Amino acid sequence: MIQIVEKRDGRVVGYNEEKIKAAIRKAMLTTEMGEDEALVQKITDRVGMSGKDRMTVEEIQDRVEIELMKSARKDVAKRYIAYRDQRSIARRAKTRDMFLEIIEAKNNDITRENANMNTDSPAGMMMKFASETTKPFVDDYLLSPDVKAAVKNNYLHIHDKDYYPTKSLTCVQHPLDRILKKGFVAGHGESRPAKRIETASIIGCIS
Template sequence: MIQTVLKRDGRVVGFNEEKIATAIRKAMLHTDKGEDLQLIHQITDRISFKGDSQMTVEAIQDLVEVELMKSSRKDVAQKYITYRNQRSIARKAKTRDMFLEIINIKSNDITRENANMNADTPAGMMMKFASETTKPFVDDYLLSEEVLNAVTQNYLHIHDKDYYPTKSLTCVQHPLDHILKYGFSAGHGESRPAKRIETASILGCISLETAQNEMHGGQAIPAFDFYLAPYVRNSFIEEVKNLEELNGKNYSHLYQKELADYLLQPLNGLTGEDRIVQHAINKTVSRVHQSMEAFIHNMNTIHSRGGNQVVFSSIN
């Protein structure tokens, strides 16, 4: 005897034989002979006592089809099967329409959901297909009844619901200072610590891209200027050492010289160590500008997640 029903969304509810009777009645009303209450009660009672203690919706509907086909009302069976197929198509219609909008590259809330992703590319389309079909899976199978109700009533919002099944971390602060000091391993390769501003810039970019490919959400570097400051000094020292080699002199006492700021200034009128320091500053400023320009260009063009999205990055 059927006691509980396993619904399509995974919920278990009490068995209600009236739902079977209603479905058969609707099918009968679409035939020329109309409804037969005696047959409805006969089939409903037979299925209720014949079934297992717990059955799925689909299994119960299969029993209804079998009983109708065994009865004298083959016309009702035909209508019931047709109605069942139409309901199945209707449940898939929303997904179909969503897919067609992505395929036809319609500008709407689906295709414009992610400003960093180009949904017009093949990889972008594939990611949107996956995204839009994962969300109903989360609703149907992963959320409790209480949470699903809260989401439906707009008391809760699940950010990036499509990534919910992956158990991924979401947005994080990025420890660039640690990465620059100790290097990092990406699993398939590793990078040594940075020594100069150019390397620090490249490592900052690559480490953000690597983290982006390992998780979802965005990555922020909370103190970009503070983290890079030591490598500006290293580059300054490198320029002073170049002048040591050029002039054949020792300027090591200038390596950690206190500087008011790194500002481009003409060398006209400067002599001695003042000229040496300013020349090293000018060279350093040029290298820093080029390094930061390269960082911005790289962050705005390198791809992550299958080649359809630029990295989610915040530089503070």
């Protein structure tokens, strides 16, 4: 019986049969015969009970395909398989488009984001490939719903988001309240505490 599921990104989560049911229903609704709740439950039970204790997403989806093909609803099996293929293509296309944008980018927002990275060089381009493919992972799996909503609505901007999984604070290593009260002291320079609101605002932006 399936207990644990390994996601494509490496995460491990508890088995949730509702996701299997939702995928089968989605395939059924695109066919002429439509939904068959009894068959949905039957296939879900067979997949869950016959599976190993720990399985990958792909292994579970393979089992769903087999059970659908064994049933009388070959039309649903075809739709389910086609949907899996489409999702696979979409995942690859997302990465492809991101890479092409970096390859073709010349002095735009992507190349200017990090002043320490020259994306015109092969090494810089490779770093940018890694950087841009890491950001969607941060959005999907590391940010809380509140933070994602704040970013989406432009209340918050996360600089160097690609460094988030490394647990490195990069540009946010100095607490703003301490800088405003005691000034800034680091290996690259120092400054006294701000006396004017305009100066404090500039320091806040830089931080």
